Amino acid sequence: MQASKAIRISILLSLGIFLAACGGQPATRADDSSDLGGQDAPGASQTGLGDQASGELDEFGSAGRRGGRPDELIIYFEFDKSQILGRYDNLLTQHALYLAANSQTRVRLEGHTDERGTREYNIGLGERRAQAVRQILMIQGVAAGQITTVSFGEERPVRAGSNESAYTRNRRVEIVY
Numbered sequence: 239m240q241a242s243k244a245i246r247i248s249i250l251l252s253l254g255i256f257l258a259a260c261g262g263q264p265a266t267r268a269d270d271s272s273d274l275g276g277q278d279a280p281g282a283s284q285t286g287l288g289d290q291a292s293g294e295l296d297e298f299g300s301a302g303r304r305g306g307r308p309d310e311l312i313i314y315f316e317f318d319k320s321q322i323l324g325r326y327d328n329l330l331t332q333h334a335l336y337l338a339a340n341s342q343t344r345v346r347l348e349g350h351t352d353e354r355g356t357r358e359y360n361i362g363l364g365e366r367r368a369q370a371v372r373q374i375l376m377i378q379g380v381a382a383g384q385i386t387t388v389s390f391g392e393e394r395p396v397r398a399g400s401n402e403s404a405y406t407r408n409r410r411v412e413i414v415y
Contacts (some may be wrong), residue, residue, distance in 0.1 A: 304342060307343075308332040313371055315409040317352075320366035322374060330371070333413060334378030341381065346414040347371050349389040350396075352405035357391060364389030371411045 312360050322330070337343055349364030368387035376382060397404040 307336050309314065311413045311415075313367075313411045313413070314406065315367055315411070317362070317405070318355075320363060320370050322370050330374050331378060334375050334380050337346070337375065337384055338379040338381075341384070342415065344384050344386070345375075345380075347385060347387045347393075348394075348412040348414060349387065350394060350408055350410050350412070351392050352408040353392045353395070353400065355403070360391035361389050364391045367409075367411050371413070 308329060310329055313322060314328070315321075316323070333345075337345060347368040349366070349368035351360040351363050351367075353360075353361070365387065368389060372387055374387050375385060392408070395404065395408045396410075397407040
């Protein structure tokens with residue numbers, strides 16, 4: 239138990255030193271000033287507390303399971319973009335800390351797009367989205383061998399339809415443990 243706490247503290251300190259040394263944001267970040275189609279991305283929380291109403295925060299400042307894997311597993315994207323919105327910084331940090339502390343755990347990043355664009359273009363865009371999430375996790379200490387990526391492009395929509403509501407839900411990377 240003591241060693242686990244010491245590992246978490248050293249990871250957090252290392253992450254803080256690394257981020258301070260970088261001095262800027264990674265190129266894979268996008269400005270959050272534009273909403274996704276005029277609305278918040280599904281699952282995105284304005285308070286950063288996820289869907290839990292209890293208000294109880296874990297050691298990472300999140301309402302996810304205490305010491306466990308974060309509950310939120312989807313990162314949403316803007317139309318035709320692969321930059322990760324800043325609102326997902328905390329979530330990705332939580333996943334990175336969990337994965338770094340559990341080196342035997344593997345994750346698959348599944349990139350998805352909406353139906354607009356050719357099949358080939360959408361496969362490439364889904365891959366760029368998955369790779370953007372992979373890069374952020376690796377920068378935060380996750381080993382490359384723990385992460386695989388796959389792009390499904392437009393082939394696996396979560397919401398059928400040719401409207402902005404469906405498009406917004408389908409532009410995503412799913413984190414699969």
